[in-house]
Amino acid sequence: MLMLRALAYFFQEAITSLWRSRLVNSISIGTIAVSLFVLGAFLTVAGNLGTVVSRWTEKIQIIVYLEDGIEDRVRDSLENRLREDAAVESIELVDREEALARFQTLFRDLSSLPEDLGENPFPASLEVNLKPTHQSPGEVERLAADFTSVPGVQEIQYDLLWIERLATGVRLLRGVGAFLGGILVLAGIFTISNVIRLTVYAREDELDIMRLVGATRAYVKGPFVVEGMIQGGLGGLVAAGLLWLALRWLARDLASSELLGRTAFALPNEITVALVVGGMVVGVVGSLLSLRRVRV
Amino acid sequence: MIQAFHVYKQYDRESMALSDITVHVEKGDFCFLTGPSGAGKTTFLKLVFREELPSQGQILVGGRNITAIPDGQIPELRRSVGVVFQDFKLLKRKTILENVAFVPRILGVPAREQKRRAFAALRSVGLHHKMHAYPLQLSGGEQQRVAIARALINEPMLLLADEPTGNLDPDMALEIMRLFLEVNARGTTVLVATHDREMIQRMGKRVIALERGRVVAA
Ligand SMILES: Nc1ncnc2c1ncn2[C@@H]1O[C@H](COP(=O)(O)OP(=O)(O)OP(=O)(O)O)[C@@H](O)[C@H]1O
Ligand SMILES: [Mg+2]
Numbered sequence: 001m002l003m004l005r006a007l008a009y010f011f012q013e014a015i016t017s018l019w020r021s022r023l024v025n026s027i028s029i030g031t032i033a034v035s036l037f038v039l040g041a042f043l044t045v046a047g048n049l050g051t052v053v054s055r056w057t058e059k060i061q062i063i064v065y066l067e068d069g070i071e072d073r074v075r076d077s078l079e080n081r082l083r084e085d086a087a088v089e090s091i092e093l094v095d096r097e098e099a100l101a102r103f104q105t106l107f108r109d110l111s112s113l114p115e116d117l118g119e120n121p122f123p124a125s126l127e128v129n130l131k132p133t134h135q136s137p138g139e140v141e142r143l144a145a146d147f148t149s150v151p152g153v154q155e156i157q158y159d160l161l162w163i164e165r166l167a168t169g170v171r172l173l174r175g176v177g178a179f180l181g182g183i184l185v186l187a188g189i190f191t192i193s194n195v196i197r198l199t200v201y202a203r204e205d206e207l208d209i210m211r212l213v214g215a216t217r218a219y220v221k222g223p224f225v226v227e228g229m230i231q232g233g234l235g236g237l238v239a240a241g242l243l244w245l246a247l248r249w250l251a252r253d254l255a256s257s258e259l260l261g262r263t264a265f266a267l268p269n270e271i272t273v274a275l276v277v278g279g280m281v282v283g284v285v286g287s288l289l290s291l292r293r294v295r296v
Numbered sequence: 297m298i299q300a301f302h303v304y305k306q307y308d309r310e311s312m313a314l315s316d317i318t319v320h321v322e323k324g325d326f327c328f329l330t331g332p333s334g335a336g337k338t339t340f341l342k343l344v345f346r347e348e349l350p351s352q353g354q355i356l357v358g359g360r361n362i363t364a365i366p367d368g369q370i371p372e373l374r375r376s377v378g379v380v381f382q383d384f385k386l387l388k389r390k391t392i393l394e395n396v397a398f399v400p401r402i403l404g405v406p407a408r409e410q411k412r413r414a415f416a417a418l419r420s421v422g423l424h425h426k427m428h429a430y431p432l433q434l435s436g437g438e439q440q441r442v443a444i445a446r447a448l449i450n451e452p453m454l455l456l457a458d459e460p461t462g463n464l465d466p467d468m469a470l471e472i473m474r475l476f477l478e479v480n481a482r483g484t485t486v487l488v489a490t491h492d493r494e495m496i497q498r499m500g501k502r503v504i505a506l507e508r509g510r511v512v513a514a
Contacts, residue, residue, distance in 0.1 A: 001404070002404035005404050005406075006404065009401065205385075205388075206387055206388075206389070208385070209385045209386070209387055210398075210402070211371075211374075212345075212347060212374065212379065212381070212385060213374065213375075213379075213398065213399050213402070213446070214371045214372070214373075214374035214375035214399070214402060215371060215402045216368075216371045216402075217367075217371075219371075219402055
């Protein structure tokens with residue numbers, strides 16, 4: 001009950017004070033909002049790209065093209081060896097006719113190509129799917145190396161390089177985001193701490209009086225800490241709002257891209273919560289910093 | 297109630313604000329602290345409610361050595377001591393009712409009860425009709441009476457008043473002294489710093505006289 005009354009008092013005082021110097025306080029809320037917006041933007045983009053990359057990675061396939069006119073016995077033994085490999089989940093045989101059919105459905109304009117050539121140019125192949133636990137670039141390369149010289153194999157194809165690059169890109173983006181965001185968050189703490197410091201200076205007499213009539217240090221500091229927390233929280237809320245708008249705007253332009261898909265531009269709830277809570281923490285830390293020297 | 301042993305206070309190198317002060321004020325006493333300007337009256341009061349620490353010596357208040365208590369216990373000490381400051385120390389941004397109610401407020405008293413007590417305290421100094429005014433809208437004497445109301449609201453065990461009648465006309469000054477006597481009769485120890493000789497004589501109470509930081513009569 002005492003606690004609740006103290007909290008109610010902190011909030012009343014904080015809100016009165018925020019309103020009294022609303023201009024300066026809007027500036028500090030704005031600074032926090034910008035910092036958190038940048039941080040949130042990086043987190044969202046990195047998060048969304050990460051999802052896309054992992055969706056693509058799930059489809060990692062190795063295609064083993066078979067020699068022309070391969071004997072069934074050789075093919076069976078190749079299939080068996082593949083199945084026995086620890087990394088392999090499943091294999092599917094695509095014979096020459098099916099390869100041609102697939103080509104013709106994918107590229108309608110060129111469907112007359114085989115007739116023009118006078119023969120079916122597509123080789124038969126085995127499509128190898130990897131177990132989820134083995135879907136690393138290293139594993140793919142190992143498998144390819146193991147099987148290139150096995151009888152019946154004409155060529156092994158895998159297109160990992162660009163996926164790998166993308167994954168590196170996402171990691172880099174995350175790193176840059178964390179670094180930049182870290183700096184901006186420090187800037188936010190610095191801003192709030194300075195704005196609160198100004199308020200503390202302006203109200204030094206008041207703080208003195210409170211101490212002298214027996215208010216505890218926590219009671220004297222409480223309203224300022226709550227003030228910082230509200231500033232930071234509002235900053236986080238504004239940042240989340242801006243981010244939501246930005247993503248909507250992006251989504252309108254890019255939603256048509258099948259590659260990325262609609263979900264790639266959603267604002268995850270976790271990020272909204274993280275921004276608001278993060279803002280509050282920034283505010284509390286900032287105000288505690290500026291209150292270090294308040295004596296008993 | 298107050299026991300000071302060989303207390304020294306030095307603010308800066310050149311001068312000594314208090315030297316070798318040894319005085320005792322019994323529980324339930326009513327006592328004046330007098331001396332010319334700069335004698336160290338305010339300094340002594342500041343030591344008693346631990347706004348300042350003595351440079352040397354010990355002070356016991358209510359049996360507790362306040363020169364040795366941890367910072368965390370200072371608020372508790374101050375809550376049991378009512379102080380009328382020489383410069384009033386009122387919160388300019390709050391009404392006088394809020395100023396007086398602030399003391400029960402930090403103790404966690406419910407809002408309605410805070411107001412009731414603050415109103416009663418203001419009435420005892422004859423200012424209840426101005427409770428919604430801000431300190432700067434009041435005369436010096438009125439502000440002083442608000443400070444007195446705030447000091448008395450918790451019925452403290454010890455009342456320290458620094459020139460509490462300095463801005464009051466003789467009638468009002470007498471009225472305030474009568475109030476202090478009443479509080480004293482209910483058990484509060486009272487220590488009043490003043491250079492109003494006439495008042496001291498009229499009251500006929502014990503006098504501690506300071507001069508240039510030393511006790512010259514107790
Ligand atoms: N914060 C301070 N810093 C430095 N010196 C101080 C401080 N406070 C008081 N002094 C010095 O200590 C001495 C005693 O001051 P104090 O205020 O105790 O006198 P006083 O008896 O209350 O005087 P008055 O009757 O004018 O209020 C003075 O010489 C004053 O200059
Ligand atoms: Mg003085």
